[in-house]
Each structure stands twice: as structure tokens, then as C-alpha cells.
Amino acid sequence: MSSQTQPIRRTTVPQIRARKGGDPIVSLTSYHAHTAAIVDRYADFILVGDSLGMVMHGMDSTIGVPLDLMIMHGRAVVRGTKKALVVVDMPFGTYEESPNVAFRNAATIMKETGCGAVKLEGGARMAETIHFLVERGIPVMAHTGLTPQSSHVMGGFKTQGRDDSTWDAHSADARAVADAGAFAVVLEGMVEPLAARITQEVAIPTIGIGASVHCDGQILVLEDMLGLNPWTPKFVKVYGQLGPMIEDAVSRYAADVKSRAFPTEDEVYR
Numbered sequence: 001m002s003s004q005t006q007p008i009r010r011t012t013v014p015q016i017r018a019r020k021g022g023d024p025i026v027s028l029t030s031y032h033a034h035t036a037a038i039v040d041r042y043a044d045f046i047l048v049g050d051s052l053g054m055v056m057h058g059m060d061s062t063i064g065v066p067l068d069l070m071i072m073h074g075r076a077v078v079r080g081t082k083k084a085l086v087v088v089d090m091p092f093g094t095y096e097e098s099p100n101v102a103f104r105n106a107a108t109i110m111k112e113t114g115c116g117a118v119k120l121e122g123g124a125r126m127a128e129t130i131h132f133l134v135e136r137g138i139p140v141m142a143h144t145g146l147t148p149q150s151s152h153v154m155g156g157f158k159t160q161g162r163d164d165s166t167w168d169a170h171s172a173d174a175r176a177v178a179d180a181g182a183f184a185v186v187l188e189g190m191v192e193p194l195a196a197r198i199t200q201e202v203a204i205p206t207i208g209i210g211a212s213v214h215c216d217g218q219i220l221v222l223e224d225m226l227g228l229n230p231w232t233p234k235f236v237k238v239y240g241q242l243g244p245m246i247e248d249a250v251s252r253y254a255a256d257v258k259s260r261a262f263p264t265e266d267e268v269y270r
């Protein structure tokens with residue numbers, strides 16, 4: 001036996017699935033190697049979300065995010081991490097058309113990033129595709145409730161289930177993706193009793209974002225909880241104030257450059 005430390009194996013898809021009803025699953029998004037390395041020490045899985053279009057690239061929705069951008073950021077996060085399962089969002093337009101198209105694009109994401117699973121939005125309408133992918137070796141995390149890629153149909157980023165006549169349809173969507181073989185389902189932006197009902201009804205872990213404490217796990221967009229997003233929705237708890245910290249550092253640097261207080265003896269080559 002070598003005395004070298006064995007490489008730490010990443011959290012697996014079956015391990016996440018087995019957490020149903022157990023210890024809450026911890027997750028955050030990450031799009032960037034250095035922040036992902038920090039998140040990796042605490043998260044069970046890391047999502048390279050298509051929210052990166054809005055957070056990293058200033059888009060006003062996720063609809064314009066191209067596949068190659070997901071692949072670039074997916075690679076960065078896989079390189080920066082060793083422990084967490086890395087899940088990459090399939091962007092709008094790369095999976096809805098048919099199971100074949102979805103398989104081709106999901107396989108490209110997995111081959112080019114080294115991620116362990118993909119995530120796609122939609123309930124019952126995506127069940128056939130989820131089954132097709134899982135049978136062919138691609139683990140799928142589903143995403144129902146507020147599905148941002150459908151925001152033009154929904155009329156914006158609207159909290160779902162305020163009208164309880166919609167609950168049966170939302171519940172049927174979550175059950176359909178679970179039955180199709182998804183290993184977990186993100187429940188986004190829905191009223192608490194609906195998230196609680198779905199979590200009770202489905203056999204796979206529910207991962208909440210704006211979906212109450214009753215889910216089997218939670219996810220937030222990293223930059224939101226770090227205080228880097230000026231417009232955080234109600235469901236975000238801000239755990240750090242990186243915006244003001246960055247502003248302070250940048251303003252002191254600018255003042256030092258102007259006053260020639262930087263660089264000093266310490267930063268110069270002789």
C-alpha cells in the first residue's frame with residue numbers, strides 16, 4: 001500500500017438519492033474555480049446553473065445562455081473541486097425538442113466538462129426525455145415549480161401555487177419526473193404547503209429554492225447569498241456582504257494608485 005493519501009471520491013448520484021428524508025442536502029451554485037473550491041468543502045452537490053447568464057454575463061434572463069458557456073463554466077467548476085457532485089444545467093433550447101437532441105447535448109456536456117449529472121427544467125412534459133437519458137447513462141436532476149426558462153409563458157419570475165387549484169398539476173409534474181428516473185428534483189419558487197406536499201409525495205429528494213424548509217435540501221445562487229446581487233428575491237438569505245467588501249478594496253486601491261502609495265518597496269522588482 002502506498003502511503004499517499006487516496007483521492008477523495010466525489011459524492012455520487014445514488015448517495016444523493018439515498019438522502020431522501022434524511023440529513024438535509026446542502027447545495028450552492030458555482031461558476032468559477034476558486035469559489036467552487038471553497039463551496040466544495042461544504043456542499044453535497046454544486047450546480048453550474050444557467051443563472052450564470054444573469055450573474056456572470058449581465059443577461060436579464062437565462063434564455064440566451066448558449067451551451068458552450070455552460071461547458072466553459074462547468075469545466076472550471078469540475079477543475080476547482082474534488083468532493084462534491086457537479087451538476088450542470090442544460091440551457092434553453094438544447095433539450096426540449098426531442099429525447100435525441102437532449103441526449104446529444106447532455107452527452108456533450110458530460111464529455112466536455114467531466115460533470116456527474118445534468119439538470120433540466122420541466123415536469124410531465126419532460127418525463128419521456130428524462131427516462132431516455134437515464135437509461136443511456138446520464139443522471140438527470142429535474143426542476144419544477146418556477147422554471148425560469150419558461151418565464152415568458154409564466155409572465156415573469158412568478159411564485160407558483162398561490163392558487164391551490166394548481167397544486168394537483170404541480171404535484172403531478174414532480175411525480176412524473178421522479179417516476180421517469182430523475183435522482184432529485186429542484187422545487188423553485190413555490191408556496192410552502194405545496195413544497196411540503198410534493199416532498200411527502202415523491203420518493204426522490206426535493207431541493208428547495210424559495211420553496212420552504214420542508215424540502216430534503218436547499219440551494220441558493222452563491223453570489224446572492226454572498227451579497228453580490230443588488231436585486232435579491234425574498235427567498236435569499238444574505239450570509240456575507242461581498243459587494244461592500246469589494247467596493248472598499250477597489251476604492252482604496254484606486255486612491256493608492258492616484259497618490260502613488262501603490263506599488264511600494266514590497267511590490268517592486270529590483
Ligand SMILES: Nc1nc(=O)c2c([nH]1)NC[C@@H]1CN(c3ccc(C(=O)N[C@@H](CCC(=O)O)C(=O)O)cc3)CN21
Nearest residue numbers: 051054055062148157158159189221224229233234235
Ligand atoms: N442571481 C440569481 N438568483 C436566482 O435565484 C435566480 C437567478 N439569478 N436567475 C434565474 C432564476 C430567476 N430567479 C428569480 C428571480 C426573481 C424572482 C423574484 O423577483 N421573485 C419575487 C416574487 C414574485 C412573486 O411572488 O410572484 C420576489 O419578490 O421575491 C424570483 C426568482 C431565480 N433564479
Ligand SMILES: CC(C)C(=O)C(=O)O
Nearest residue numbers: 029049050051186209
Ligand atoms: C437556481 C438554480 C436552481 C438554477 O437552476 C440556476 O442557478 O440556474
Ligand SMILES: [Mg+2]
Nearest residue numbers: 049050051089
Ligand atoms: Mg437554472
